[in-house]
Amino acid sequence: MTIKVVRDQSLPMRHILHVRNHIVSVDGTxxxxxxxxxxxxHDLYDAAVSACKALTVVWYAKRKNIPVEDVQVTTERDDSEERKGVYRLAATLHVSGPLTGEQREELLAVAQKCPVHKLMTAVTTEITTVLGQSE
Incomplete structure (x- = not known):
């Protein structure tokens, strides 16, 4: 899969992010x-893990016939020590439906193992950047 980011020169920093058939405006603060x-x-990074947790819980609940009605994830960022090598995200999982305490704990465990959470914490990511021809 290819992701493309194209500058929108109508604003000083704004770019348009293209992912498959999706378009997202990205900008600096x-x-x-x-x-x-x-x-x-940074927002997109934080949103990726938040969305992954929510989607993983819904997928798992459907697969296991757990009666989840709604799933929301609220994530708070603490980047105060990012330059020291520590970037903290605190995610809170909100699930509703006629769930037992055991089912809630099972869904929490699943959310903590979502693929993006694992990617951010347990995988070495290698990134290469090369200079291409201007279009």
Whole structure:
């Protein structure tokens, strides 16, 4: 899969992110010199793990016939020590439906094992960047 980011020159920092048939505006925050015309890269990073947790819980609940009615994930960022090598995300899982305590704990365990959570914490990610031809 290819992800493409193209500059929108109508604003100082705004870019348009293309993922398959989806288009998302991304921008820097006001303090960074952007116009906050979309989520920042850090927002997208945090959102990726949040969305993964929610989707994983729904997928698992359907597979196991657990009567989940709604799933929401609220994530708080603490980037105060990012430059020291520590980036903290605190996710809170909200599930509703006629669930037992045991089912709630099972869903929490599943959320903690979502693929993006694992990717962010247990996998070495190798990134290469090369210079391409301007289009």
């Amino acid at each position: 006001l303090p960074e010199g952007g116009n906050d015309a979309g989520p920042s890269p």
